[in-house]
Amino acid sequence: MIKVDKLTKTYTTYERGGTFREALKSLVVRKKKMVEALKEVSFEIGEGELIGFLGPNGAGKSTTLKILTGILYPTSGAVEIMGYVPWKDRKKYVANIGAVFGQKSQLLFDIPPMDSFLLNQSIYNIPEQAFRKTMNEMVEMLDLEKIVRKPTRQLSLGERMKCEFIMAMLHRPKIVFLDEPTIGLDVIAKGKIRDFIHEQNKNGTTFILTTHDLEDVEQLAKRVIVVNHGEIVFDNSMDHLRKHLGDKKSVHVTTRNPLPSLAQPGILIRKQHSNRDVELELDLSKLKLNEFIKEMNEKSIINDMSIESLEIENIIKDLYSQE
Amino acid sequence: MSRNLSLPSPEKQQAYRSTFLQWFKIYIHGMKTAFASRMAYRGDFFMSMFIMMVVELFGPLITLLIYHNGASFPGWERHEVLLLQGVFLLSRGIAFPFFMGMVWNTISRVQEGTYDLLLIKPRSILQMSIVTAFDSEDLGKLIGGILMFAYAMKSVPTPPFTNWVSFLLLFIFSLLSMFAFGLFMSGLGIVWIGNYRIYEIFMSVMDFGLYPRSIFNKLFQTIITWVIPISLLGSFPASALLGKEISGVLGAMLCAIGFLIFGLWFYHRMVRNYTSAGG
Incomplete structure (x- = not known):
């Protein structure tokens, strides 16, 4: 379903010191620095898998995720997901995927989540019947009946995050990318969201979960990919991961x-x-x-x-x- | 055998129609959502709209002062200049609420990293930037433009039908030029992160459109006709409506088309260079 071959991403950044003198100097001359965010990363993910995609800050997880969601162009390498190259066939491809970013909201702040769902219905061109069916199903599963008509700004973080899931999955995507979906949530909200992911995965949706919450990974993922310094340092099952440091x-x-x-x-x-x-x-x-x-x-x-x-x-x- | 240059097949025509209808449907939905969001703060909404309208009328006010003090723009009567400015404000009044919001939308989203959320939608990024940027309080600009245009028209003899046709054609080009301006500003906003000055620079350049083209020197006239189609924003459509002789209008129209094509290319090129914010 997902084939990534020798994916490389390099970008230029500028170095600047913290002093006022260096700030002034940087107005005229800036020191360029090439950053290799990804170095020939390769992996494959099958249909219906639930992968934990881990790595320390700056390891290259988000860059990988952004390339896989068609947001960024890679420097070199090949990616094929459901027959599409994400950055080339972006519009057709993204109609089949969903994404939840724990730190970036797709909901509109001043109006109820319901209005945001309706806007997504238009954007994804979801037929009315299918839209109502999916939405009602998910609203019920996540206990949001009384929530979806309240302005988003009045919702708790947990309630908002649950609505983010509905927003990302109304069009029934085949693959869902999750970037820190439980960040800042209490145990009950986390549990509810984990149950939801589990349920959707059982129904055949493939999930790629990026998180620093290892409990999420332990409870959800069957396979783990760990990246560090732009390279894959581990790619195997959870059982293998547990035995990584020996028995x-x-x-x-x-x-x-x-x-x-x-x-x-x-x-x-x-x-x-x-x-x-x-x-x-x-x-x-x-x-x-x-x-x-x-x-x-x-x-x-x-x-x-x-x-x-x-x-x-x-x-x-x-x-x-x-x- | 010669190639058949007939219209696209009925299936393709149907597909184009359905794409356009879809586009329109999403746009209307985006508009409704923007209104609903803005209505959450009704007092601020009406106040902002009123201020927008008043600010727009400052330009014509200066014109009135100039003529009141005995000065004038050569070759242009007071009511003619007011009409020109009415046309300019009308063009801006349509452009700003309906599509120019994409500039602020792009600049702020790129800075916050939420431009990513537009890229994961199955629509063109340009469409998403416009749909999510309807600026309801800029309707004050439109009201100001309509008022100004209507006021100026009262002092002008009723133009013949052909003048109206020429005016409408040039007014469409005026909107296309505004759109091209928006594309350049948005494109720059993608790579020049958080630089809100882009907007101010372009706005200042655009403001030359508030005055008759003939008041500038030859070199500047050439620039605002052949390089950046500012003459089309007010001067040319107003001249057409007034039945004034216009030179270089075809060139300006070609320039506007080139400007738009270059703007589209530039915008999509900049999207390719989008780096996103850290995760």
Whole structure:
């Protein structure tokens, strides 16, 4: 469905210092700097997938997204989505996609979301019956019955974001690009939006989700692409991502007696709360879990213990810090 | 065998009609939405519209002062100059609410990064820039233009039908030139981010259209006829309505067509260079 081959984007920017003297100097001479936002990025996405597209700030995620949505022209490389080249067949192509930008609203601020939906109906030329059916369905799914006729400026961030989803999906797009869709939302609103995405994905819509909220990724994505410094540093399933740093577990243990010496291969102390309470990272390739539990219990008697997969945050941190 | 140069096939004609109707439908919808948005602050809306109308009438007021003090524009009676300015204001009064809003819309959206939202719609970016930019308070300009035009027409002998036809043709060219101005300003707004001075510079240039072309020196007359079609904004259509002799009108019309084609090319070229804002 989406084929990206050796996508490259470079652009020129101008460097300027922070002092008044440098500001004055920049009026006459500006130092040019070439930025390689994307370096031969390649990947493929199949129909109905839900991809988490991650990367630190300035890694090239938004540039990729903007090229895939037909907003920007690449410097080189090829992109084919549903048979279209986004920047060449923009009008025909974008009729089949939707986009939600968490920090840019498609709704008109002073009038109710309903009026914005109607404007979109005209723009996308959606037949009246189909428009009503889709809108009613989505309004019901997102609990917006009492909201869509209130002026947008009176809505909470969560309510507005739900309306943004309707705005982006009224024309039943085959692919939806989400850029930070849950930014700033409370847990309930986040949960509702995640359920909505999940539901739509089950109905066959492909989602590409860009976010810094790893909970979104853990709960929604089956596959993750991580970009850093304009290159793909990881492209695999969520399960593979969890095992990226090896077969490791996160362990929190409290004991009756003081803890034994933990300076041994396979154990990394993350946080020592007291001599009876510690958080560890266990490398199971070096130390078997049952042996660790047995030793701890024999030497210090375990009071309480939690064993979890390594937090995705740590894995992502590791991927982001790779040069 | 010679190529058949007949009209497009009925299917194609139907497609063109349907595209045009669609365009019109979206535009009307955009207009209604803009009105609804503006009506959220009714007091401000009516006040702004009134101010727009009054400000528009300052130019003709200066003309009245000039003639009142015994000075004049050579070859032009007071009521003729007022008619010219009425035509100019009418042209601006149509252009500003209905399509010139694209300039501010483009400049501000590019600066905020929300121009992206227009690019993800399945319509031409130019159409989206116009549809989302209907400026209802600029209707004050239109009212001012209509009032000025009607007032000036009262002092002019009723023009014959042929003068009206010539006037209408040239008035359409005046609107096309305004549109071309809008394209250049919008195009520059895409690459020259946040530079609101573009608008002021073009507005100042356009203001030369408030005065009869004949008052300028030959070189300047050539520039405002053959390079930037400012003469078409007021001077030529008013002259046609008054039955005055006009030289270089065909050249100005050709220049306007060239200006428009170049404007369209320039605008789309600048869209290609759009860099968007950081994500």
